[in-house]
Every structure is written in structure tokens, then in C-alpha cells.
Amino acid sequence: MSYDAPIKELGETHLLPEGTTRNDITETIAGVTENPAPRGWWLLFLLSVSVLGIMGAALAYLFTQGVGVWGNNAPVYWAWDITNFVWWIGIGHAGTLISAILFLFRQKWRTSINRFAEAMTVFAVLCAGLFPAIHTGRPWFDYYLFPIPNQMDMWPNFKSPLMWDVFAVSTYLTISVIFWYVGLIPDLATLRDRSKNLVRKRVYGFFALGWRGAHRHWQHYERAYLIFAGISTPLVLSVHSVVSFDFATSVVPGWHTTIFPPYFVAGAVFSGFALVMTLMLICRSIFKLHNIVTIKHLDLMNKFMLGVSLLVGYAYAMEFFIAWYSANPYEQWVFFHNRLGWGQLDSNGNWGPLWWAYYAMVFCNVVVPQIFWFKRARTSVPIMLIASVLINIGMWFERFVIIVTSTYQDFLPSSWGMFHPTLIDILTYLGTFGLFFTLFLLFVRWLPMIAIAEVKGNLPGAHPDLHALTAHDEEPDAAAVPVPAE
Amino acid sequence: MANQTKQPALYLAEYGTPNTIAKAAMKVRDAGYQKWDCHTPYAMHGMDEAMGLKPTRIGVISFIFGMLGLATAVFMMQYTNAFSFNLLNIGAGYPLVVGGKPPGAFPPMVPIIFELGILLCGLATLFGLLYIIKLPMHNHPIFESERFEAASDDRFFISIEAGDQKFDLERTKALLEATDPISLELIEEEVQ
Numbered sequence: 001m002s003y004d005a006p007i008k009e010l011g012e013t014h015l016l017p018e019g020t021t022r023n024d025i026t027e028t029i030a031g032v033t034e035n036p037a038p039r040g041w042w043l044l045f046l047l048s049v050s051v052l053g054i055m056g057a058a059l060a061y062l063f064t065q066g067v068g069v070w071g072n073n074a075p076v077y078w079a080w081d082i083t084n085f086v087w088w089i090g091i092g093h094a095g096t097l098i099s100a101i102l103f104l105f106r107q108k109w110r111t112s113i114n115r116f117a118e119a120m121t122v123f124a125v126l127c128a129g130l131f132p133a134i135h136t137g138r139p140w141f142d143y144y145l146f147p148i149p150n151q152m153d154m155w156p157n158f159k160s161p162l163m164w165d166v167f168a169v170s171t172y173l174t175i176s177v178i179f180w181y182v183g184l185i186p187d188l189a190t191l192r193d194r195s196k197n198l199v200r201k202r203v204y205g206f207f208a209l210g211w212r213g214a215h216r217h218w219q220h221y222e223r224a225y226l227i228f229a230g231i232s233t234p235l236v237l238s239v240h241s242v243v244s245f246d247f248a249t250s251v252v253p254g255w256h257t258t259i260f261p262p263y264f265v266a267g268a269v270f271s272g273f274a275l276v277m278t279l280m281l282i283c284r285s286i287f288k289l290h291n292i293v294t295i296k297h298l299d300l301m302n303k304f305m306l307g308v309s310l311l312v313g314y315a316y317a318m319e320f321f322i323a324w325y326s327a328n329p330y331e332q333w334v335f336f337h338n339r340l341g342w343g344q345l346d347s348n349g350n351w352g353p354l355w356w357a358y359y360a361m362v363f364c365n366v367v368v369p370q371i372f373w374f375k376r377a378r379t380s381v382p383i384m385l386i387a388s389v390l391i392n393i394g395m396w397f398e399r400f401v402i403i404v405t406s407t408y409q410d411f412l413p414s415s416w417g418m419f420h421p422t423l424i425d426i427l428t429y430l431g432t433f434g435l436f437f438t439l440f441l442l443f444v445r446w447l448p449m450i451a452i453a454e455v456k457g458n459l460p461g462a463h464p465d466l467h468a469l470t471a472h473d474e475e476p477d478a479a480a481v482p483v484p485a486e
Numbered sequence: 487m488a489n490q491t492k493q494p495a496l497y498l499a500e501y502g503t504p505n506t507i508a509k510a511a512m513k514v515r516d517a518g519y520q521k522w523d524c525h526t527p528y529a530m531h532g533m534d535e536a537m538g539l540k541p542t543r544i545g546v547i548s549f550i551f552g553m554l555g556l557a558t559a560v561f562m563m564q565y566t567n568a569f570s571f572n573l574l575n576i577g578a579g580y581p582l583v584v585g586g587k588p589p590g591a592f593p594p595m596v597p598i599i600f601e602l603g604i605l606l607c608g609l610a611t612l613f614g615l616l617y618i619i620k621l622p623m624h625n626h627p628i629f630e631s632e633r634f635e636a637a638s639d640d641r642f643f644i645s646i647e648a649g650d651q652k653f654d655l656e657r658t659k660a661l662l663e664a665t666d667p668i669s670l671e672l673i674e675e676e677v678q
Contacts, residue, residue, distance in 0.1 A: 021640065022527060022639065022640035023639060023640045026527075026638075026639045026640065147562060147566055149576035149577045150577065151577075152577075153577040153578055153580065154580070155566035155567065155577075155579060155580055156566070157567065157582055157584060158563045158566070158567050158594070158595060158598055159567070159582070159584045159585070159587065159591065159594040159595075160584070161597075163598070164597040164598055164601075167597070167598045167601040167602065168597065168601050171601040171602070171604055171605040171608075174605060174608065174609070175604065175605065175608040178608055178609070178612050179608075182612065182615070186527075186528070186638070189638045190527070190638040190639065192638075193635040193636075193637070193638045193639065194635070194638075194639070205624060206624070209616070209621040209622035209623075209624075210621055210622050210623040210624040210625070210626060211621065211638075212525055212626060212628055212629070212634075212637065213525040213526050213527060213637045213638055213643075214523040214524070214525055214619075215523060215524040215525070215526060215530070215533045215534075215537060215539075216523050216537075216539065216619070217619040217621070218526065218529040218530070218533075219533075219534055219539055219542050220542045220544050220615055220618050220619055221529065221615065221619070222529045223542045223544050223545060224544055224548075224611050224612070224614075224615040227544070227545060227548045227607075227611050228608065228611060231548075231552075231604050231607050231608055231611075234600075234604070235601075235604050238597065238600055238601065238604075242597050242601075245597070452527075453527060453528040453529070454528065456527055456528040456640075457528040457529060457530070457531075461503075461504065462504060462528065462530070463504055463530055463531045463532055464504040464505050464507070464508030464509075464530065464532050464533070464536065465505065465532075466508060466532045466535055466536060469505060469508055469509050469512070470512075
């Protein structure tokens with residue numbers, strides 16, 4: 001029993017409570033999709049659908065009027081839309097991190113949260129992809145972004161980081177959906193086998209592809225899963241690196257920096273983890289999953305967030321150091337005046353007007369997570385709920401700070417300007433929450449939100465002990481008999 | 487059809503614990519069966535050895551298509567951005583000089599080469615997996631068994647198919663009975 005036994009010397013214990021059976025796990029997780037929805041689900045669902053309606057209205061208005069209904073204008077051409085894009089896609093990264101990177105590192109505690117986080121990835125990337133698509137102004141021409149042969153012999157410019165984004169994000173969405181679906185197949189078979197009525201049996205059965213748990217299938221399946229994890233890991237690092245190239249390859253002060261790729265990836269993982277935490281705490285309490293997502297899982301996630309917050313804090317500090325050390329006046333102006341609000345007054349006699357966004361970002365992303373040094377905070381549900389929401393607010397401000405404070409005042413004072421969001425900006429952003437939560441709530445209601453098969457594999461004694469079995473055999477295996485040396 | 491007849495499709499033996507099924511699997515393996523399988527609710531480690539399976543080669547498919555993806559990306563970008571000949575009448579490429587770089591500059595093409603490699607590798611792994619394990623297949627005779635529904639919950643099963651060369655109604659039954667199953671049943675399928 002060496003494979004799944006906790007290491008006693010390190011004080012490890014089993015992840016799931018003693019005495020949990022395979023059937024308990026099936027009942028708890030599959031039960032969510034079979035029992036009537038709790039009232040909390042209906043409340044949240046109606047709310048989300050209403051917010052989704054707001055998004056529809058905001059988009060309809062945008063399409064009929066044009067992007068002028070947003071606050072973006074010279075010199076701030078990218079504002080909330082690209083902030084939201086970067087923020088949403090960052091949220092998605094935690095899903096891939098949990099499902100792929102923690103899988104490669106054999107972190108078995110991931111099995112209680114990975115399905116959940118993968119679904120979050122898919123929906124967050126959908127929300128993210130919406131923003132660049134509508135930011136083009138005429139989204140019905142978005143197909144120009146793909147190298148489709150056409151009568152004008154026009155091709156995309158593949159040297160543009162924005163084109164890299166098109167490929168990175170669409171690949172990311174495709175691979176995330178595949179990874180998620182492949183993980184779902186055995187659990188869909190569980191739902192199919194438990195179905196009492198014909199519609200459920202047919203629908204789940206169709207998507208379960210006739211899975212029969214055969215080991216000859218599991219063998220290839222497991223390797224395929226490993227390959228997905230193996231390709232998703234560099235993919236997730238590349239996607240946010242490519243997003244950061246949109247900024248880093250330009251010459252704009254505050255964007256033109258080599259620290260951006262790792263800085264963006266760390267920030268992405270940070271916000272994604274925080275959102276997984278927020279959603280998990282809510283679902284855990286609505287659907288009573290306390291035995292499967294235990295305080296121990298949450299404790300581990302909090303430790304992880306603390307670690308990433310230190311990475312993000314380091315990146316913030318290093319940006320400032322380089323701005324000061326470079327002695328580049330434009331860079332210093334952006335960092336010290338536009339972001340911190342320090343230094344001389346600008347031409348209108350104002351202090352840097354967006355200083356509060358920078359301080360909000362540092363407070364939420366660097367100061368707040370320090371509370372997780374204390375075990376009492378790491379195991380307290382209200383504290384982690386508040387902290388995780390604050391972290392996501394902070395991460396939104398991070399992107400806002402990067403985009404707006406770098407562009408509203410750059411090289412030429414004559415072309416300085418300011419950005420003010422309009423009502424449509426706000427409603428569009430708000431509306432994507434409707435899209436995200438509507439999809440998410442449908443997911444938790446109709447699909448197994450925790451990887452049933454993977455959690456079962458983590459139970460004590462889930463795997464046969466072949467050595468003990470063969471040792472007790474009277475007739476030893478032919479292959480085990482040592483070959484005499486010639 | 488009035489005189490539809492049935493023929494045996496497979497034996498299905500049920501077990502309660504990982505160790506009992508692993509022990510039984512080793513017996514079936516040593517008896518020399520080929521068309522048989524273990525059905526478990528989760529991927530059980532050590533069963534490859536207990537069943538005597540060869541290592542999976544799905545990685546070869548992933549690798550080949552991943553490399554194909556890289557090559558496709560290089561070709562696509564060089565064709566469209568660096569040359570101006572018209573292949574198969576899809577439209578000629580248009581050499582672009584951006585930022586003073588030569589039209590076929592390699593460094594800015596790296597991200598897309600990488601992403602396309604990943605994309606093709608991922609798609610090939612998915613479809614390669616489905617091809618190897620012959621899914622979707624919604625009509626397997628094993629689903630005739632009521633008890634088999636527990637295979638996705640908490641029970642373990644061994645099935646030996648009638649198509650196996652060593653399959654024999656009496657001897658196969660005796661072999662499986664000797665492994666102490668919780669239940670043992672013969673699944674039949676209809677002959678058209």
C-alpha cells in the first residue's frame with residue numbers, strides 16, 4: 001500500500017475522511033445532478049440569466065452604434081475591454097494549472113477541485129474571447145483574423161502579437177474543452193448508469209460514448225490524459241505570455257518590459273485560484289460537499305495563493321526598481337506619477353489622478369493575502385471568501401493600471417488625455433458575469449462538478465498491491481524466477 | 487422475428503475489492519486468454535501488469551501530429567507573409583516588411599508555430615484515443631447486465647468474450663468460479 005498511503009513522517013493524513021466509500025462519492029456528486037435543485041441555485045440562476053440579458057442589451061447597443069459608446073478614445077485606445085479580456089483569460093489559467101500542472105506534480109488533492117476549475121477555464125475563456133472580438137468595432141469581419149484564402153489575396157500579418165493572441169486563445173479554448181470533456185467521459189458513464197429515466201439515460205449515454213470502464217481503455221485513456229496535461233502546461237504558460245507580448249513588444253512606457261511574461265502568468269494563476277476559491281466555497285455550501293472538498297483542500301489552496309501573491313509582489317517591486325534604475329524619464333513618469341501619484345503636478349495642476357487604482361491593486365494582491373501566513377485564517381471560510389474576492393478585484397485593477405496609466409500620459413504632453421468609462425463599458429463588463437455564471441450554474445446542476453473517478457482513485461486501498469498478492473501465491477510467476485547466469 | 491436465437495457473448499464476473507480483481511486478472515492472464523477485460527470505476531494502477539498488457543503507444547500519434555502542426559505553421563506563415571507564388575489557386579502570398587524585419591523572419595513566428603503544434607497534437611490525441619479504444623460504441627453486449635451498472639460506481643468486473651479462442655462455456659466458467667467472484671453471469675446476445 002505504498003502508492004496511496006500518506007507519508008506519516010511528514011504528518012500527512014488521508015485527504016478524505018476515514019471510512020468514505022466509493023459509493024458515498026458517487027452518491028454525493030452524482031446526487032447533485034439528480035436531486036431537485038436547491039433554492040440557492042434557482043436564485044443565483046435567475047440572477048445570472050438577468051445579468052446575461054444586460055450583456056445582450058449592451059452588445060446590441062454597441063453593434064448598432066459602434067465602439068464610440070465606450071469611453072476609449074485617443075490616447076487611451078485600449079481600456080476596459082482589453083482589461084476585461086486579460087482579466088477573464090487570467091481567471092481561466094487556474095483551471096489549467098490545477099488540472100494539468102498539479103497533475104504532473106502528482107498533487108492528489110487537486111482531484112476534488114480540478115473538474116470545477118476546468119469548467120471555469122472554458123467559460124472564462126469564452127468571456128475573454130468576446131472582448132477582442134467586439135473591440136474590433138465590426139465583429140462581422142472578425143474572420144479576417146484567420147488565414148482564410150479570399151478573393152482579395154489578403155493575409156494576416158503574422159508578425160503582429162495580436163495575431164499571436166488569436167492563435168493562442170483559440171488553441172487554448174479548444175484544448176481546454178477537449179481536456180475537460182475527456183475527463184468527463186467516465187463520470188458521464190456513471191451518470192448514465194444511475195439514470196432512472198430514458199431522457200437522462202440517452203443524453204448522458206450519448207456523451208459517455210459507451211464507456212464501460214474497461215482497463216484496456218483506461219490504459220490508453222490515462223496516457224492520453226497525461227499527454228493533455230503535458231501539452232497544456234506549456235500552453236497555459238504560453239497563452240498569458242503571448243497576452244503579455246501585446247504590451248511588452250510595444251515601446252509604450254510601463255509596457256516595454258521583459259518581466260511581463262512571467263509576471264502576467266503569475267498574476268493569471270493568482271486571480272484564477274482566487275476565483276476557484278470563491279466559487280468552490282459557494283458551491284460547497286449550497287450542495288453540501290464538505291466531505292469531498294475538505295478544509296484540508298482549502299488550506300492547501302490558501303498556501304498556494306500566498307506563494308503566488310509573493311511572486312506577484314516581487315514583480316511589482318521589480319518593475320519599480322527597473323523604472324528607477326533605468327533612469328528613463330518616460331518610464332519614471334509612468335511609474336512614479338501616473339501610478340503612485342508622486343512627483344510634480346502635471347500640466348493641469350493635478351496629481352496623478354489614478355493613484356488610487358494602484359494602491360487598491362497593491363492592497364488587494366500583496367497585503368491581503370499575507371493573512372494566509374496564519375493557520376487560523378487559512379482554515380476560516382469567511383476570511384478566505386473575503387480574501388479571494390478582494391484578490392480578484394485587485395487583479396482587475398492590475399490590468400486596468402497597466403493599460404490606462406501607461407497610455408493616458410506618455411511621450412508627448414500635447415497628446416495627453418484621460419479615460420472615463422461610460423455606462424456601456426460598465427454594463428458590458430457586468431454582463432459577462434451573467435454569461436459566465438449562467439454557464440457555470442448549468443454546469444454544476446447537470447454535470448458532475450467533481451471528478452468522481454479520480455477522487456475514487458485516491459481512496460485508501462484503491463489500488464491493488466501486486467507485490468503482496470504475488471508473494472502469497474504458491475506458484476511463483478514464471479517471469480519472477482531468476483534466470484541462472486550462463 | 488419469431489425464431490430469434492441467442493448466443494453467448496461473454497462471461498461477466500463481479501468482484502468487491504481491488505485486490506480480488508487483481509488476483510483474478512492474473513489467473514485469467516496466466517490461462518492465456520486474449521479477448522478479455524477488467525472493468526473498474528476508476529483507473530486502477532498495477533492492472534497493466536496484472537493483465538499482462540503491452541504499454542500504450544498513443545504517444546506516437548500525438549508526437550507525429552504535433553510535429554505536423556509545427557510544420558503546417560511554418561509553411562502557412564512563410565507562404566502568406568514571405569513569398570508571392572500562388573499554390574493551388576488559394577491566392578498568392580504577400581511579402582510584408584514590418585518593423586524593418588525581413589518578410590520571412592523566424593523569431594516572430596515562434597509563438598504561432600508553438601500554438602499550432604499544440605493544437606494539432608491535442609486534436610490528434612483525442613481522436614487517436616477514440617480510434618484506439620474503438621469508442622463511441624453504444625451497443626456493447628455487456629450493457630445487457632443489470633449488475634454491470636455498478637461498474638461505474640463501486641464494483642469491479644472481469645469479462646471474457648465468447649470470441650476468444652480459448653473460450654469454452656464450461657472451462658471458462660470453472661476458471662472464473664475459482665477466483666471467488668461475488669456473482670458470475672453469462673451474457674447472451676441476439677443473433678440476427
